[in-house]
Each structure stands twice: as C-alpha cells, then as structure tokens.
Amino acid sequence: MSTSLRNSGFALAAAGLLVGGIALALFWAPEDADQGFSQKIFYVHVPIALTAYACFGFGAWKALRLLWTGEARYDLESYTAIHMGVIFGLLTLVTGSIWAKISWGHWWTWGERQLVLFLILFLFYSAYFMLRYSIEAGPRRERNSAVYALFGAALIPVSFLAVRIAGTILHPTIFTHEGANLPGEMLLAFCICLAGVLALAATLYRVELAGKRVDASLRELRELLA
Amino acid sequence: MTTAEKYVTAAYLVLLGAVLVYLVIIALKVARLEEEVSDLIRLARERRGG
Numbered sequence: 001m002s003t004s005l006r007n008s009g010f011a012l013a014a015a016g017l018l019v020g021g022i023a024l025a026l027f028w029a030p031e032d033a034d035q036g037f038s039q040k041i042f043y044v045h046v047p048i049a050l051t052a053y054a055c056f057g058f059g060a061w062k063a064l065r066l067l068w069t070g071e072a073r074y075d076l077e078s079y080t081a082i083h084m085g086v087i088f089g090l091l092t093l094v095t096g097s098i099w100a101k102i103s104w105g106h107w108w109t110w111g112e113r114q115l116v117l118f119l120i121l122f123l124f125y126s127a128y129f130m131l132r133y134s135i136e137a138g139p140r141r142e143r144n145s146a147v148y149a150l151f152g153a154a155l156i157p158v159s160f161l162a163v164r165i166a167g168t169i170l171h172p173t174i175f176t177h178e179g180a181n182l183p184g185e186m187l188l189a190f191c192i193c194l195a196g197v198l199a200l201a202a203t204l205y206r207v208e209l210a211g212k213r214v215d216a217s218l219r220e221l222r223e224l225l226a
Numbered sequence: 227m228t229t230a231e232k233y234v235t236a237a238y239l240v241l242l243g244a245v246l247v248y249l250v251i252i253a254l255k256v257a258r259l260e261e262e263v264s265d266l267i268r269l270a271r272e273r274r275g276g
Contacts, residue, residue, distance in 0.1 A: 022238065038230040041237040048241065091244055095237045102233040204248060211255050218262050225269050 003210070010203040017196030024189040038102040043190055045095040047197035049118070052092050053156050055085030055201060056125060060153035063146035075142040076216070078149050080209045082128055084201055089122040117159040124152050 025043035032039035059081035066074035096115070097107045110116060131148055135141040182190065227235075 026234075036230055037228065038233055040234045044237050044241055087244065087248075091240060094240050098233050098237045098240070102230060200245070207252060211252070211259070214259055218259065218266065221266055222262075222269075225266060225273065 003206075007203065007206050007210070010199055010206060014196055014199035014203050017192055017199055019196075021189060021192035021194075021196045024185075025193060029186045029189040030183060035103060038099070041095060041099040041102075043193045044197075045092065045099055046190065047194040048088055048095060049092040050194060051197045051201045052085050052088035052122075053160060054198065055081050055088055055205075056121070056152060057156055059085055059125075060149050060156075063149035066142060066146045067150070072139075072142060075145065076212055077209065078146060079132065080205055080212060082125055082149060083208060084205050086122070086125050086129075087204075088197075088201060089118070089125065092118065093122060114159065117155070121152070121155045121159045124155060125149075128152070 021043065025040055029040075029043070031037055032042075059078045062074045062078035062081055065071070066078060096118075100109065100115075101107050108115065128145065128148055132141060132145045135144055
C-alpha cells in the first residue's frame with residue numbers, strides 16, 4: 001500500500017471515528033447522574049490526554065531505537081512524536097481547565113497531583129525543543145535528544161498513576177484495576193472517541209513526518225546544487 | 227444554551243480549532259515547499275544550461 005493511500009486511510013478513519021464517537025457521546029450516551037451534561041467533556045478530554053501519553057511513549061520508544069541501532073531516521077520519528085505529544089498535551093490542559101471550571105469552579109488547582117504532574121510532563125517535553133535546537137544538527141544532537149526523550153518516559157507512568165496513588169477526591173478515577181467504572185453506552189462512546197483521537201494523532205504524525213522528510217531532502221538537494 | 231452546554235461546546239471547539247490551525251500550518255508549509263522545489267528546478271535548469 002502506498003504512503004499517500006495509507007495516510008488517506010488514517011485521515012478517513014480519524015474523521016469517521018471522531019464524528020461517530022462525538023455524535024454517540026453527545027446524543028446517545030446517558031448523562032452522568034452527578035455532573036450532568038458537563039461530563040460530556042470526558043469524551044474529548046480523556047482521549048486527548050491518553051493520546052498525549054501515547055505520543056510521548058512512542059517518541060521515547062523511537063529514541064530508544066535510535067540509541068540501540070544508531071539509525072538516524074529514528075531521530076526525526078522521535079522528534080515528530082514528541083511534537084505531536086506536546087500539541088495533544090496542550091489540548092489536554094486546555095480541555096481539562098474547561099472541565100475543571102464547570103465542575104470545580106476553578107480553571108486550575110495546584111492541590112491535584114495528577115494535574116501538576118501532567119503539567120510537569122508537558123513542560124519537560126516542551127523543554128525538549130529548547131535542548132534540541134541548542135545543539136548543532138548531527139549525531140550529538142540525535143543522541144542527546146534521544147536520552148532526554150527517554151528520561152521523560154519515566155514521568156509517563158508517574159503522571160498516569162498519580163491519581164490512583166494520591167487517592168484524590170476532585171479528579172475522578174474512571175479506569176481502575178477492577179475495570180472501567182462506566183455504563184456500557186458511555187464506555188462504547190468513549191472507546192470510539194479514543195480510537196478517533198488516536199487515528200487523528202497518527203494522521204498528523206504521518207503528515208508532519210512526511211513534511212519534515214521532504215524538508216530535509218530539499219535541504220540536501222539545495223546543498224548538492226549549490 | 228445552559229452554562230454546562232457552553233463549556234462542553236467550548237471543549238469540543240478547542241479540538242476542532244486545533245485541527246483547523248494545524249491545517250493552516252500544513253497549507254503554509256506545503257506552499258513553502260512548493261516554492262522551494264520551483265527554486266531548485268530553476269537552479270538545476272540554469273546549471274544544465276550553463
């Protein structure tokens with residue numbers, strides 16, 4: 001299958017799953033007994049947050065592959081995944097703040113460990129770009145960026161498990177080791193939304209990676225023709 | 227529209243807005259790449275001609 005066909009497939013899957021998932025979430029899934037209609041933010045906020053974790057994890061995995069094999073192509077793949085992770089991380093913070101405002105009456109609260117740990121994770125990976133562009137392009141930059149991306153991976157489970165470890169009252173815990181704490185309709189709508197956001201991230205990743213590769217090839221071509 | 231509906235709409239619009247902004251960025255990038263390719267073709271033709 002050609003790359004453009006695969007990209008189109010991802011884009012179509014993302015569009016279909018997102019439209020279907022959002023329609024199910026808004027019009028089919030029952031309203032939460034406690035939070036009412038505002039709980040519908042869950043279907044966009046949680047999939048975006050999980051996608052951000054997935055992107056950071058994928059970026060760290062590519063970084064590990066770079067350090068393991070020494071193949072330069074993993075550097076661009078790791079960088080692109082982290083780029084996507086930062087975008088989805090920012091969206092998590094924004095949608096989370098909107099949900100916090102309607103549920104708790106505050107845009108942000110420093111008392112919630114999961115929020116603060118997610119912010120730390122987001123800032124850590126935002127700083128990745130500063131590190132990356134402070135070093136001249138080449139194997140040294142690739143290695144340093146990969147080591148940094150791998151360090152960040154340690155924060156992912158800490159951030160994800162923080163709410164369970166902390167046992168906080170404000171931030172709800174939906175998924176526990178006993179399973180999903182949701183009725184079937186809500187869980188189905190959530191799973192479709194999650195698949196849609198993951199497909200969207202995969203599409204953006206592939207488009208961004210293709211753009212960066214074309215950019216690099218053109219730079220090389222320009223040097224050859226100079 | 228209730229307050230809850232306004233907040234839910236805002237959250238969903240954030241995602242839609244992000245996708246649209248990304249689309250604009252990609253469109254600008256494609257336009258820049260197109261320009262660069264044209265430049266390189268011109269450069270290659272000049273070198274071939276010279």
